[in-house]
Amino acid sequence: MGVEKLAALRALIGELEQALIAYSGGIDSTLVAKVASDVLGDRAVAVTAVSPSLFPADLEDARIQAAAIGIRHELIETHELENPNYATNPVNRCYFCKSELHDRLRGLAQEWGYDYIVDGVNADDLQDYRPGIAAAKERGVRSPLAEVGISKLEVREIAKSLGLPWWNKPAQPCLSSRFPYGEAITLEKLQRVGHAEYYLRQQGWEPCRVRSHGDTARIEIPQAQIPEFIHQTDLEKLVHYFQSLGFTYVTLDLEGFRSGNLNGVIAAGRDR
Structure with a gap:
């Protein structure tokens, strides 16, 4: 085929x-x-x-x-x-x-x-x-x-x-997709999310997302990797870095990584 x-x-x-x-x-x-x-x-x-x-x-x-x-x-x-x-x-x-x-x-x-x-x-x-x-x-x-x-x-x-080495490359939508609909997007917020997510990528966590909810960063990684993330990550260092970017709270989403999950609010609205 x-x-x-x-x-x-x-x-x-x-x-x-x-x-x-x-x-x-x-x-x-x-x-x-x-x-x-x-x-x-x-x-x-x-x-x-x-x-x-x-x-x-x-x-x-x-x-x-x-x-x-x-x-x-x-x-x-x-x-x-x-x-x-x-x-x-x-x-x-x-x-x-x-x-x-x-x-x-x-x-x-x-x-x-x-x-x-x-x-x-x-x-x-x-x-x-x-x-x-x-x-x-x-x-x-x-x-x-x-x-x-x-x-x-x-x-x-x-x-x-075709021999493309990127055949299994994770999807990487634009940084604006990290914000729930209705939350205004600014240059500063985009940069903050970008730096936070790059930090996680540098630690080897990919795919990953850093969702921004006001001053709260919500980290998503594959659910199966959550125990490893908790045990291997210097959480104090991570929180300190995220707070240096301007986040007040740093959380880990226990449902895990879900590409496009913020569209769920749209589906929920249609189901009502």
Whole structure:
């Protein structure tokens, strides 16, 4: 099945003749960039948006991966944080983020003479709450993985078969996803969460999240690793560092790591 879908993905991208890829450095957009580079050569360009909501280490990963793939890689700045519709953190926050991104990418595509912008949305993403997808579709963005019907699991399988060493890379959504809807997002808060999460990554805890609830940091790591975390971590040092960043309280979520778990409030509202 993976071989057939990879062939279909290559065929679809080949029909585009040239493409600008919205490239975050995650495994989905990395697979699209890899196939586009293989099929289109120098007629494919990967563009990464740089803003305060991008984890700095993820930008470095994107650079390394693009260089390894051999695709042209460009950076642009986005300013979604300046939009109150984004900064106030409504449930459709991602719509305004992707609107900013794809408006910027559309301008580049027109300047460079590219007819198509593509992203890394996969078939599973269409089943989740992803308001950013609507913003992309409104701007004519193509999603080759979703169009071919490639799921997240299949993305990883295909990436592994192509020899991409990042095939099992944990998902790393933007730092704004660390805040519950309705809590205003600021540059300072993004930096605080970013530093806190980087500290945990440096200690070897990945995947992990640091959720910000006002002045409280809520740490998420896989539930099975919680006993090890408690016994191996210098908790006093960790708390001191987090408090130096501006957090008052530091907690450990006993339910463990759950990607996208803050969307649960939306699902709960729909179930009422």
